[in-house]
Structure formats: structure tokens, C-alpha cells
């Protein structure tokens with residue numbers, strides 16, 4: 001594959017390569033790792049197997065908390081053989097949990113592959129438990145199973161379940177949708193405030209007693225690209241979605257802020273005035289990191305659905321050329337603004353046959369391969385330089401002040417490889 | 425249903441992966457949804473393996489259910505065979521696939537592949553990771569091992585080392601050396617680095633060394649029954665156990681017992697005067713049964729520690745661990761509930777924990793040092809250097825590792841001497857801990873304060889409390905408060921502190 005000058009045009013209409021085979025991605029349960037931190041009064045109870053518990057533990061990496069606000073009710077033989085009534089068992093587990101943890105105000109029953117295969121109805125359980133524990137605790141159900149969701153889609157199912165439960169309201173205002181690290185969220189709120197966007201609320205909301213209201217006058221803006229189901233649920237409730245690229249890098253952030261501002265009748269020029277210093281800082285920080293990236297090629301394995309917006313950032317702000325952009329699921333509705341910015345050339349793929357994709361990655365020999373933790377070391381051992389994708393999900397990477405760090409996450413593996421003089 | 429927060433063992437199919445990943449020339453087709461691929465990172469990240477585990481996940485989705493998951497399984501097997509050309513194919517199901525009952529075993533047999541296809545049952549809702557490894561290796565052995573004439577000279581197989589095992593890589597080197605010193609050759613090491621054709625050669629050995637009962641016992645028992653190969657029962661971790669192992673090997677093989685102790689340093693290091701401070705250090709031992717049994721013996725007889733708690737998370741080893749506890753005059757803790765273990769450790773207030781990476785976190789929270797002796801382990805437990813647990817070098821490594829988190833003898837003495845000096849502050853901790861020394865939160869406020877139970881610590885008593893060595897301070901504090909409460913005292917003075925000390929001194 002050549003990386004010579006890309007032909008004019010963008011990826012807006014590039015046909016999508018879909019292959020079916022082994023996927024090498026996490027399931028939606030994984031998103032509990034960051035979601036529970038955004039909702040300090042929530043507990044996530046997975047109804048699943050030892051595998052689900054082991055996944056959460058492995059994804060969390062270290063066990064910082066003795067009693068985290070998530071856990072797995074592990075199904076046992078008796079549950080499967082129908083000897084114990086699963087619904088009664090859930091009630092018992094929840095009862096025990098809530099009596100021990102009085103700090104819990106929201107409980108999420110999270111479906112897994114096993115609970116779905118045995119058709120355990122968690123929706124009904126959630127309704128019943130909500131009645132039983134009202135008004136103290138509100139119980140929701142959603143699926144994080146690997147047969148229904150990949151990785152970040154878990155956040156989408158969770159937020160969609162919450163969206164269906166929000167009060168209705170008539171206030172004119174903005175609802176920002178998507179979990180962000182606190183530091184980023186504060187920066188964003190500050191920017192929106194200075195721009196003058198009225199009545200800004202966030203989903204997921206930190207305090208369950210203060211949910212955002214949704215109505216005809218609500219405008220929503222997504223900060224994460226994997227929230228299609230949530231967007232649909234909110235639109236159904238009357239809200240209108242602001243179409244924008246995602247707020248990565250200086251350009252992405254500016255475009256996002258302008259789109260939001262214009263939805264509220266605020267001029268783009270005003271946004272540019274207000275953000276001038278931040279934009280300069282971001283551009284400067286990115287340009288320093290981009291020295292290691294300019295003129296280099298990048299290949300994305302599917303992981304978090306952040307791939308397309310990140311490829312947009314790397315190609316339009318860091319001077320890289322994308323060879324393949326893989327995504328576990330491609331929601332064209334949400335990705336269109338970013339796709340339209342990426343210069344034509346890369347393969348756009350959805351889903352995965354990991355063996356075939358590895359063949360393509362080896363043939364493409366990109367300067368940087370972005371992939372999951374299961375593939376990174378094996379590819380490094382083959383001589384490829386990799387960036388493990390999960391860090392892009394766990395680190396603060398959105399908006400202006402993180403633009404340099406985001407570029408740095410991609411630059412570091414390349415700089416590191418250049419530094420090491422001993423052959424592995 | 426049972427609520428689980430952190431788990432010591434993964435599901436059985438992860439055990440099967442530990443065997444498959446350790447081997448070469450074998451491929452494992454696992455009927456599983458996409459999310460189960462997380463298990464790959466255990467091997468590529470924690471163990472830093474430079475290749476993908478040889479596992480194909482069928483990746484069935486909700487829309488496949490009820491229609492063609494079986495076809496998907498068959499296709500995955502065929503394409504894995506085509507692509508990887510393994511010598512043998514292992515097939516199994518993860519927890520979800522177990523529920524859809526596609527019968528991978530039957531499907532595999534019907535495929536007509538020109539290589540052995542080995543089905544393994546992994547009952548996810550009853551058993552766990554160690555069982556999965558043990559059972560998988562047993563099934564592979566049963567399917568592939570052939571009856572062969574014995575090698576001319578005495579030889580042994582090393583059985584049990586797997587991928588993601590605690591120091592398995594280096595233990596193999598060490599045990600191989602032990603046997604070589606007695607003129608015994610290693611026939612096959614398995615599953616670690618073994619190919620299916622190596623497994624076929626197992627029958628040529630004169631006996632088996634069962635390195636890890638957790639992952640190799642079923643195979644050893646079968647080999648004993650089928651090929652009349654005896655196997656060793658002593659796990660050679662520690663000086664005494666290594667000596668016993670050498671004797672056991674001699675008894676089994678007819679070779680002369682011989683142990684080269686020229687590089688063995690544990691006994692002298694333990695006898696030298698700086699180690700006096702180790703005397704009677706209270707240790708809590710928890711992990712997998714085999715490592716706990718060997719560690720308790722070392723702790724007691726080779727380090728001079730006082731074992732104040734002992735237990736294991738794998739129920740399969742409950743019986744020997746209970747027997748050991750009885751010998752030590754303790755009640756064994758057999759539990760895979762992390763919160764139980766934390767409570768037991770907190771109650772025993774040891775000065776050192778010998779545990780797994782789970783206990784390392786417990787230790788961090790309780791301010792108790794911890795050395796790792798058993799799986800589950802984390803990335804730092806796969807060091808670049810040679811660091812076995814078994815044999816002569818293993819004993820040396822264990823001495824260093826266990827002593828490292830403690831304050832050294834002379835240093836402890838000096839700390840006590842300079843404690844009251846203005847330059848000194850407790851927060852500095854022992855010099856070799858850097859900034860990571862965990863400090864109990866009691867240190868933060870030296871002013872009189874209301875403690876739990878509404879007892880007030882007078883400033884003088886607070887000051888006195890800080891003179892008590894840091895590792896027992898939490899316990900001293902709790903005991904004193906309990907004593908004060910039992911006496912109906914409102915305040916804790918220096919006098920009361922010492923009364924409490926006398927009271928608890930038995």
C-alpha cells in the first residue's frame with residue numbers, strides 16, 4: 001500500500017469493509033470501570049459468570065478498592081438448573097447489598113452473555129426492585145454482554161437506560177452526553193460557560209437526586225462517538241442532536257464548540273474570540289508532539305469506536321496518513337462530520353476477522369499500529385510499533401488542554417523505539 | 425448466585441488457555457463470545473509473552489443464537505487448522521457456550537481433521553482456573569501419550585509448569601539442575617514449551633516430577649496408573665523441602681541422593697546476626713495450597729518467623745492445608761472470598777504477609793508489608809532476572825524477597841534509637857522503601873483526637889504510641905482502645921497504654 005499523496009476527497013463515501021471472524025475486543029461490561037467513577041452513588045451489579053468477574057478484574061488492572069462499587073453475582077449450577085428461582089436470588093443479592101451499602105442510590109443490573117442466554121429478564125427485575133426500594137434506590141437494567149455489545153457500547157446501553165428514565169422539562173438548554181474524566185469535564189463546563197451556552201447539564205449525572213430534564217427545547221451534544229443508542233433515546237424524548245465532529249485536538253474542539261454555540265444562536269466569531277488563548281496553547285502543544293508523527297502512517301485495529309475521530313485528529317492535525325481505520329461498529333450518522341475531514345485513502349473497516357486484519361496490518365507496515373492489549377506485544381515482537389488503544393479510553397484526551405497529551409500518546413511509542421539501541 | 429468482587433481464580437477455560445499457551449504446536453478453539461478475548465491480555469501483558477495465545481474464539485453473537493453457532497464453531501476449527509497447521513487441536517467451551525450446548529466435542533470428532541482433536545469439558549459454573557488447567561493437561565496427556573520403552577539412562581518428566589504460572593519458567597531450570605546433579609536427565613517438560621509430539625514421549629521417562637500439584641496432578645496420576653510411572657510428592661521450595669525432594673527422587677529412581685549446596689545461602693543468611701530481628705516476626709500465609717504449605721515450612725523452620733495465620737483459596741487443597749494449620753495450632757482459612765481474607769489478616773495483625781497479588785493490595789491498605797509467594801500474580805512478578813522459587817537458588821531468592829519489605833535488623837535498631845531526634849520523622853520510613861512505604865492513617869493527626877468508640881487519646885499517649893514499631897502500631901492502637909472501653913475509660917493516657925500492653929501480653 002502506498003502512502004503517497006492522498007487523492008483529493010474525503011472518506012465520507014468510502015465503502016466499508018465488513019468481515020466476519022474472530023473479534024479481538026472487550027465486551028460492554030468493561031465500561032463499568034470508568035462509568036462507576038462518574039456516578040459516585042451508583043453500584044453496578046453484573047449478573048453473570050466467573051468469566052465476567054475475571055474480565056472486570058483484569059480490565060481494572062489493579063484492585064485499588066477493597067469494595068468497589070461494582071461486583072458480579074455469579075450464576076451457579078442451582079440457578080441454571082432452575083432449582084433456585086433466579087428472580088428471587090437477584091432480590092436476595094440486592095437486598096443484602098443495599099443493606100450493607102447505604103451509600104447506594106442507583107443500582108444498575110447489568111446483563112451478561114450467560115444471563116441473556118438463559119433469558120433472565122433483568123428489565124422486570126429492575127422494575128420490581130425499584131418499587132421495592134423506592135424512594136431510596138432507583139434500579140435500572142442494561143446489557144453489557146459480549147453477544148450484544150463491544151467495549152464502549154456498554155456505556156451507550158447504560159446511558160440509554162438512564163435516558164429513558166429522565167424527567168421531562170421545557171427549559172432551553174444543553175445536555176452534554178458522555179462520561180469524561182473530571183478534569184476534562186470541568187474544562188468543558190468552563191468553556192461553555194464563557195461562550196455563554198445556557199443551562200448546561202451532563203449525562204451521566206453525578207448526583208442521582210438531580211437528573212437533567214429532557215424536552216422539546218433540549219439540545220444534546222455528544223462528546224463520545226459511541227453513544228448512538230443514547231442519542232436515539234434522547235431524540236425520542238424530544239431533544240435535538242447537534243451535529244458536530246468530536247472534540248479531539250484543537251480543530252475538533254473548536255468545531256464542536258462552534259456547532260454547540262450556533263445551536264444557541266451564538267456566533268462562531270464569539271467562540272473564536274473566547275477560545276483564542278486555549279486554541280493557541282493547544283496548537284502549540286500538538287505541533288511539538290507532532291514532530292514525531294508528521295509524515296508517518298497509522299493503522300487502527302477496532303477497539304473503542306474512537307478510531308474514526310482519532311484518525312481525523314492524527315490526519316488533519318498531526319500530519320499522519322491513515323492506512324486502515326477499523327471500528328468495532330460504525331455509526332455513520334455520528335461519524336459523518338469526522339469522516340468528511342479524513343483525506344481519502346484508508347481502508348475503513350467495521351467488525352473484524354482478526355486473522356485477516358493482522359495479515360493486512362503486516363502488509364501495510366504502518367509506522368504506528370493502534371491495537372488492543374492482546375495484540376500489542378505480539379506485534380511489537382514482530383517489529384511493529386504499537387499504541388495500546390485502551391489508554392485512549394482511560395486517559396483525559398478531549399478538548400484543548402489535552403490536545404498535546406493526546407498527540408503525545410501516539411508520539412511516545414515512536415520516540416521510544418527511536419531511543420532504544422538494543423534489539424529486542 | 426454468589427456476589428464476587430475480586431477473584432483469585434479465573435474460569436476453567438482460562439486454565440485451559442494456560443496449558444495451551446504454554447505449549448507449542450497446539451491450537452485451542454474456544455467456543456466463546458468476543459468479550460472473552462480479554463484473556464489474551466493476561467498472557468501478552470502480565471506475562472509479557474511476545475506471541476498471541478494460540479486460541480481462536482468463535483465470537484458468536486446474539487443474532488447467531490439458535491441458528492448456526494454450531495456451524496460457526498465448525499468453521500472456526502477448520503480455518504484455525506488451515507491457518508496454524510497445529511499438530512493437535514484442543515476444543516472447549518467457555519461459560520456462555522456451555523449454556524448453548526453445541527457439543528464441541530462431538531462436532532470436533534465429526535470434522536475428520538487429520539490431526540488429533542482433543543475435547544475438554546470445562547464446567548464453568550462449578551469449577552475454576554486451576555481445575556481447568558489440570559483437566560486440560562490431563563486430557564491432552566491421555567489423548568497423546570503413548571506407551572514406550574524407558575530411556576536407557578534414568579530420566580524424568582517435569583509436570584505442571586504452565587503459562588502465567590508464578591516463576592514456572594525459572595523453576596524448570598532449577599529442578600532440571602537438581603536432577604542433573606544426580607545424573608538424571610529430563611525427558612520432557614510439560615506443558616511448558618512442549619509440543620504434542622513431546623507429550624507422546626512422556627511414557628519414556630522413568631518417573632515424573634510433579635512440580636505443581638494444582639496443574640499437573642491428574643496427569644501424573646493417570647501416568648502412574650497407565651505407564652506405571654511413579655511421581656514425586658514433595659514440592660522442592662525451601663531448603664528442607666529441597667533436601668526431602670532429593671531424597672524422594674533417590675528413593676524413586678535408585679540414584680544416589682546428592683544436593684550441591686555450594687551456592688545455597690539461605691541457612692547462613694538466616695543464621696547471621698543481622699537476622700536476629702526476624703525472630704518471631706508474625707506472618708500470615710495465604711495463596712494456592714502448594715505454595716502455602718512450602719512457605720509455611722520455610723517461614724517457621726528456615727526464617728524463624730511465627731506463623732499466625734494460614735490458608736488457601738483453592739478448595740482442592742483444603743485437606744492438606746487444614747492439616748498444616750492444625751500442626752501450627754491454627755484454624756485454616758479456606759476461602760476464595762477476598763473480603764474474608766482481608767478480615768482475617770486485619771484480625772491477625774501480622775508484621776508480614778506472604779500472599780498473592782490480592783494480599784499485596786490488602787497489605788497496602790492495612791499498612792502491612794507483603795511478599796508474593798503464589799498466583800494470582802501481576803506483571804512485577806514476572807521479573808527479567810532469574811528468580812526461581814524451587815531448589816537452591818529458589819531458597820536464596822525467597823530469603824531476599826521476604827526480607828526486603830521488612831526493616832533490616834540494624835536499621836530497625838537505629839530507627840528506634842533516633843526516633844525522638846528532630847531530624848527524624850516516621851513518615852520517612854525505612855530507607856529502602858523509597859516513597860512507597862505505606863503508613864497507617866493513624867499517623868496523620870498527632871493532636872488529641874476522638875477515636876473510634878469515642879475514647880480520647882491524650883497527646884502524651886499519642887506520642888508514646890508513635891514509638892511503637894510501625895507494623896504493630898495499628899494493633900496496639902486498637903487493643904488499647906478496646907482495653908480503654910472495657911475499663912470504661914474516657915481518655916487514653918501513657919499509663920493506660922502500658923496497662924493495656926501488659927494486659928494483652930498474655
Ligand code: SF4
Nearest residue numbers: 027052112113146459
Ligand atoms: S463476553 Fe460475555 S461472558 Fe464474557 S465477560 Fe463479557 S459478558 Fe461475561
